[in-house]
Amino acid sequence: MRVLFTMNPAPGHLFSMVPLAWALHLRGDQVLVAVPQPLHQQVRRAGLTAAVVGGDASFFELWPSGLSLGGNEELDLNVFVALAERTRDDVDALVRAWRPDLLVTEPVEYSGPLAATRAGIPWVLQHWGLPVPEPVHNAALARVEERLSRLYGGTAVDPPALTIDTCPPSLGAVPGGTPMRYVPYNAACTIPGWLLEPSPRPRVCVSMGTVPIPEGVDGLSAAVHGLRELDVEIVVSGAGVHGIAELPADVRRIGWIPHNQVLPGCALFVHHGGAGSSMAALTIGRPQLVMPQMCDQFAIAERLTAAGAARAIPFPQRCAAAVRIEAGKLLSDDGYQARASELAAEIAAMPSPSAVAEILTVR
Numbered sequence: 001m002r003v004l005f006t007m008n009p010a011p012g013h014l015f016s017m018v019p020l021a022w023a024l025h026l027r028g029d030q031v032l033v034a035v036p037q038p039l040h041q042q043v044r045r046a047g048l049t050a051a052v053v054g055g056d057a058s059f060f061e062l063w064p065s066g067l068s069l070g071g072n073e074e075l076d077l078n079v080f081v082a083l084a085e086r087t088r089d090d091v092d093a094l095v096r097a098w099r100p101d102l103l104v105t106e107p108v109e110y111s112g113p114l115a116a117t118r119a120g121i122p123w124v125l126q127h128w129g130l131p132v133p134e135p136v137h138n139a140a141l142a143r144v145e146e147r148l149s150r151l152y153g154g155t156a157v158d159p160p161a162l163t164i165d166t167c168p169p170s171l172g173a174v175p176g177g178t179p180m181r182y183v184p185y186n187a188a189c190t191i192p193g194w195l196l197e198p199s200p201r202p203r204v205c206v207s208m209g210t211v212p213i214p215e216g217v218d219g220l221s222a223a224v225h226g227l228r229e230l231d232v233e234i235v236v237s238g239a240g241v242h243g244i245a246e247l248p249a250d251v252r253r254i255g256w257i258p259h260n261q262v263l264p265g266c267a268l269f270v271h272h273g274g275a276g277s278s279m280a281a282l283t284i285g286r287p288q289l290v291m292p293q294m295c296d297q298f299a300i301a302e303r304l305t306a307a308g309a310a311r312a313i314p315f316p317q318r319c320a321a322a323v324r325i326e327a328g329k330l331l332s333d334d335g336y337q338a339r340a341s342e343l344a345a346e347i348a349a350m351p352s353p354s355a356v357a358e359i360l361t362v363r
Contacts, residue, residue, distance in 0.1 A: 290310050312326075
């Protein structure tokens with residue numbers, strides 16, 4: 001079977017879909033990933049084959065003029081529609097030339113479902129982890145309805161043949177979704193020796209994700225300085241690490257190491273609320289301090305705190321003092337760790353990507 005994956009040019013969007021792509025590849029299926037040029041290096045690092053669609057289209061090039069990233073709670077889909085406008089013709093041509101049997105895409109990639117509908121092949125929707133609440137997503141879709149209509153050119157896009165849901169059931173599964181265990185992936189690395197050694201103090205990982213915006217650097221700085229007032233070992237990772245010119249000598253700066261390798265030795269994860277970071281912590285079973293900074297991260301923070309596995313700091317209140325207070329509460333209350341462990345057990349009991357690949361193969 002030939003399976004075409006389509007996604008937006010963001011590492012976090014790719015990472016959540018790699019395990020299913022691997023599972024299909026290991027079954028003997030042919031897998032191709034269609035993305036704009038900026039994501040090709042990450043696709044190749046994942047051991048997958050890429051095809052260019054949309055040229056060098058990127059989020060930062062197409063982000064609406066004047067719309068701030070940091071602190072913006074509104075889910076604005078215009079950038080995703082703009083990306084689909086750039087990729088639509090290339091994805092159509094690729095589908096005609098490569099002739100896939102199945103197309104797999106993500107919630108805000110719009111050219112793939114259109115191409116599948118036009119070619120008469122089934123398509124599958126895979127969620128990243130904690131899906132955006134349906135009312136929020138529907139409201140965002142309504143704001144771009146006219147632009148999507150022009151993109152589709154009058155074509156009524158077929159509904160997905162299957163919706164894959166990696167959200168643990170107690171956090172709000174997608175109605176009618178097919179559950180699949182979330183398997184963390186965010187590239188390979190060489191693990192430093194100290195990471196395998198127990199820390200004499202509680203280890204806390206801090207990361208502000210893969211999108212290097214100024215607000216992420218500010219949040220990272222606030223987190224580090226707030227945590228230094230507690231008796232903890234601080235480990236800083238992710239895209240924003242190099243945005244801080246100086247870090248205290250007792251803070252470890254580790255760059256890009258997958259969170260599923262770092263978090264098992266940690267007592268707490270402080271992060272921006274991205275879907276991948278949140279799911280990595282849930283999978284490992286670690287409490288989270290969420291400092292949301294844009295888009296769906298605010299909804300994710302609300303869901304995690306409501307579940308009892310996290311605390312959150314509102315964007316206007318981000319500062320070292322707030323981090324010290326909230327992290328202290330998480331580290332001193334065993335209830336957060338207990339709830340995080342329960343959610344990790346839920347995830348472990350979900351069907352593996354290999355099991356879901358078997359379902360897709362018979363379609």
